[in-house]
Amino acid sequence: MFEFDQYLGFLAFTTILLIGFWLMIFLLTFVVPYWIGGSILEALKEKRDAKKAKREE
Structure with a gap:
């Protein structure tokens, strides 16, 4: 069915696809x-600090 080169290509493609899928998840x-x-x-926090600074003025 597959030659060895095609098998390695399929494995590489599947590995890259699965790594991308799990990275996205x-x-x-x-x-x-x-x-x-x-x-x-x-x-x-910035809004709270701005209100605090305004009150202190």
Whole structure:
């Protein structure tokens, strides 16, 4: 069915495809929510600090 070269190519393609799939799953479930949550918390902290500075003036 497959020659050895075709088999190695198929294995390489499948490996790259699976690595990309799991990387996308990891990014969408862990990295992106962490990034968005951190930016929201940072924005809230800046607003709170601005209100505190305005009150102290």
